[in-house]
Amino acid sequence: MFKKFLILLIFIFFQNSNLYSSEFRYQVFGLNINFLKLKINIDKKKIYSIIVSEGLTGYFVNFKNIIQTSFDKKNNLNYYFNLQKNNEVKIYQFKKINNKINLKNVKLNKGKDYKNIKKINLSRVVDPLSAAKLILFSNNLNSKCNIDQDIYDGDDVFNIYLTKKSKNYLFINYKNNRYKILFSCRLRYKAVAGHKIKREKKLNSRYLDVYFAKVNGKIIPVYFETKLKLIPLKMYLSTVLKP
Secondary structure (H helix, E strand, O other): OHHHHHHHHHHHHHOOHHHHOOEEEEEEEEOOEEEEEEEEEEOOOEEEEEEEEOOEOOOEOOEEEEEEEEEOOOOOEEEEEEEEEOOEEEEEEEEEEOOEEOHHHOOOOOOOOEOOOOHHHHOOOEOHHHHHHHHHOOOOOOOOOOOEEEEEOOOOEEEEEEEEEOOOOOEEEEOOEEEEEEEEEEEEEEEEEOOEHHHHHHHOOOEEEEEEEEEOOEEEEEEEEEEEOOEEEEEEEEEEEOO
């Protein structure tokens, strides 16, 4: 479940990375405490993200998450997910060769409590970082918010999609920045396969509300909000480091 939340965060954080081809930093707040920091870096052959949390007493533990998508000379894809939490390490990875998932190390059947992954479920999927680029970074993105994509993260198959949402804020203020909000979208999660069957309803309730403004002539997300474990979470665009 925690992994799904991190994937949703990546979708928001990664959206504007192609605008500058450099590094981006974000701050996440819960109970008015800045407990999580994220860094995104991108170049032509590699995209990676590092998320570090200092924990939020009673709600979140300390953790470190590294996600990377890289391409070889033949443009084949390697995806790697590493989550370090509670002195444990979880790793998910896969390869995509000639635009097809290499099934060698893919676990299609996890057991009776899980929804089996069928080969057809993997026919049109992309990795989470590439999906974020395809779905969210678009000069055509507007208030209609009608984009979606099937995704495989090395563990589960799911669908991420945008829906139209009312604009609750006219401006977002963070430190010395003041952003005029143009429109907002709700980013939703839909479980497809590989997940625990009893968790499907809870997984499908996950969402992030995203608020867009124009920065340096480009429309990008400057703020998001959601709830996790009934705790309101808020994220602000913090720093853009140009090459």
